[in-house]
């Protein structure tokens with residue numbers, strides 16, 4: 181099995197995804213939030229790229245969610261904070277989600293055979309689901325504003341470590357994959373502090389969302405594996 185880690189949406193060329201499984205990673209916070217939404221019983225998540233597209237879908241049956249500049253978009257029901265996605269808020273509902281980086285990355289990945297959403301919260305389950313799909317795997321780090329984001333790289337390292345644990349075949353990876361595996365392994369007890377000190381972590385703290393970083397840094401707390409089916413993410 182081949183694993184390629186891509187450092188940000190900016191580096192993502194669609195032809196690299198054909199015949200592959202892509203795991204989109206946006207630890208802070210989009211893919212962690214998508215996992216939380218499905219865990220809370222949301223029927224599906226429709227990722228859209230722009231606020232305008234989201235607003236056009238506003239109706240009684242949809243929950244509109246997302247952020248710009250880390251803040252809830254005016255007129256939307258929810259922001260991009262995983263803990264807002266409670267059963268009362270999203271249970272049985274279709275969520276329309278737009279975020280700065282994560283929903284863009286999901287759209288970039290759509291040419292792949294399979295698209296999953298990965299986070300620290302669901303890494304083991306996500307790796308197991310990806311291995312079962314029997315394709316080479318791309319780990320697409322959403323990054324932040326077209327640049328690499330440390331939290332996504334750490335999650336790529338964790339996913340590779342999980343894939344190596346469960347895969348019966350030899351895994352080959354690109355150099356970025358090898359670097360992120362080593363980086364994740366060296367993080368140990370410092371993982372939370374590393375997320376808090378990252379560029380996005382600092383931005384979230386400044387905006388009063390430190391609790392979200394605590395939520396997003398928990399490893400393997402969820403067995404939910406969001407998978408793109410048509411235009412929406414559903415639980416596999």
Ligand SMILES: O=C(O)[C@H](CS(=O)(=O)O)OP(=O)(O)O
Nearest residue numbers: 208209210260279280281282
């Ligand atoms: O809401 C978030 O955590 C970020 C905001 S920013 O890009 O870091 O300003 O968006 P996301 O799409 O979840 O990376």
Ligand SMILES: [Mg+2]
Nearest residue numbers: 206208209281
């Ligand atoms: Mg992010």
